[in-house]
Amino acid sequence: MTTLAPLHRAIDDRVARIRQSQTEWPCAKGCDRCCRSLADLPRLTPSEWTLLKSGLEALPPATQSTLRERVRTMTRGTAGYVCPLLDTDLGICPVYAQRPVACRTYGYYVERDKGLYCETIQARVDGGDLDDVIWGNQAAVEGQLKADGEALPLPVWFDTLG
Numbered sequence: 242m243t244t245l246a247p248l249h250r251a252i253d254d255r256v257a258r259i260r261q262s263q264t265e266w267p268c269a270k271g272c273d274r275c276c277r278s279l280a281d282l283p284r285l286t287p288s289e290w291t292l293l294k295s296g297l298e299a300l301p302p303a304t305q306s307t308l309r310e311r312v313r314t315m316t317r318g319t320a321g322y323v324c325p326l327l328d329t330d331l332g333i334c335p336v337y338a339q340r341p342v343a344c345r346t347y348g349y350y351v352e353r354d355k356g357l358y359c360e361t362i363q364a365r366v367d368g369g370d371l372d373d374v375i376w377g378n379q380a381a382v383e384g385q386l387k388a389d390g391e392a393l394p395l396p397v398w399f400d401t402l403g
């Protein structure tokens with residue numbers, strides 16, 4: 242396993258720089274759109290899971306049980322998956338500080354030839370609003386994560402909880 246701290250710092254620095262220069266950036270508290278329309282099951286490397294698990298274990302037992310059940314029964318909807326960890330009433334992530342790397346990069350990094358995913362951001366890019374933004378390289382981030390081991394789907398990790 243690897244330490245995620247340097248990668249998290251690099252991502253946080255980029256996010257902070259972009260948010261400073263683009264005060265109207267769409268990704269902000271109150272927007273949970275990406276958490277409600279995941280293209281695929283969340284996948285986590287061993288270190289990402291260790292960190293996420295520490296966040297889960299700090300939640301009240303009743304919340305932990307609810308999240309386990311949601312992960313167990315999650316299904317794909319027409320707009321993709323709603324993340325089973327999302328507090329859908331409040332629109333917040335209960336494990337925000339321990340969230341996976343993909344959740345940290347979404348909206349600030351792009352994959353070549355795969356678009357920007359979020360329609361809100363895509364519309365601003367198409368309109369030229371974000372021309373001066375230097376997007377991060379998502380493939381490079383994933384390349385760094387590979388050194389940590391295989392990324393497994395969230396339900397597989399939850400199964401290891403016993």
Ligand code: SF4
Pocket residue numbers: 275276324325326327328333334335336337340341344
């Ligand atoms: S882990 Fe948290 S930030 Fe990531 S998709 Fe789920 S609710 Fe959203």
